[in-house]
Amino acid sequence: MxxxxxxxxxxxxxxxxxxxxxxxxxxxxxxxxxxRYGAPDYAVIARMIAFQQITTKAAATIWGRVEEALGEVCTAGILGASEETLRGCGLSRPKIRHLRSIAEAVETGALDLARVHAADMDAARKELIAVKGIGPWTADLFLLYCGRLDAxxxxxxxxxxxxxxxxxxxxxxxxxxxxxxxxxxxxxxxxxxxxxxxxxxxxxxxxxxxxxxx
Missing domain, CATH: 1.10.1670.40 (Endonuclease Iii, domain 2)
Structure with missing residues (x-):
């Protein structure tokens, strides 16, 4: 989409x-x-995780620090960064665990975002929520950002x-x-x-x- x-x-x-x-x-x-469109990639999901359960202003500050620390938010960057670095950006330990769990799923192919992007909505949603760290709300919001008119x-x-x-x-x-x-x-x-x-x-x-x- x-x-x-x-x-x-x-x-x-x-x-x-x-x-x-x-x-x-x-x-x-x-x-x-x-x-609210976003490319169907790991960075979009990572940003959603970072923004959950805190104010938009606080989340934007934290996300800016993550981008500055990593240069590019990607699976390799998240997996390669120390917990100290990520905590220093303001990310909580549960969010770090979720970001790493999702990154590992993408790296191993358990979560194929290209496949998710092309699949019908039910199949796409099922693949997303099978990954630890991606709940129904995050899955639906990701599909919505990808352009699904009925997400x-x-x-x-x-x-x-x-x-x-x-x-x-x-x-x-x-x-x-x-x-x-x-x-x-x-x-x-x-x-x-x-x-x-x-x-x-x-x-x-x-x-x-x-x-x-x-």
Whole structure:
């Protein structure tokens, strides 16, 4: 898969807008969303691991240190770096273990990212989550970044909050209920995710500007 074309995204947005008024509102506000595309390689997965469970600002700082320390984030670089070096970048021990486990799987061929990239989504997801360190959310997000229009990062709080705000509901959906709702957005759940992300990020930017950048 490659980055979706603007034409394909527009078609998907119009389909979603016809399925759910929430997406009609989001589409009117942000237009065709920017796609979070990443080449289907180890560095993309490694970055996802580094960014998990901490603030975006802190994760960006840590990732910048990793890139500076290794020059290029690749399987050989991660496996060749000492734990002291990686810890010095700010990575936790569990994340280092996961990064190395995934790197070893790529090096041995247990995880073939070219094969994952070409496979249908179910097979691709199965191969990814078979590797220690790659959970369902990471697998789905990787497939989404690779351009899969129907990949769905279950449990993403930002998506649930964006949908709540757009629908003017008092409470967010629980994860299971939100996943069930998302079934009605197939085969464009990934586009739905990007619309929701783009909309809530735009709203946060407006609030930040209105607050004088504080």
């Amino acid at each position: 490659t980055r979706p074309t603007p034409e394909a995204l527009l078609e998907a947005c119009e389909h979603l807008a016809g399925c759910d008024p929430v997406f009609a509102r989001a589409h009117r506000s942000v237009g065709v969303p920017d796609w 769905w990062p279950s449990g993403d709080v930002g998506l649930m909050e964006s949908y709540r705000m757009l629908s003017e509901a008092e409470a967010r959906h629980e994860t299971r209920a939100f996943d069930q709702l998302a079934q009605s957005w197939r085969p464009y759940r990934g586009v739905a995710a990007h619309l929701l992300w783009n909309w809530i990020n735009a709203e946060r930017a407006k609030a930040y500007a209105a607050d004088g950048g504080r």
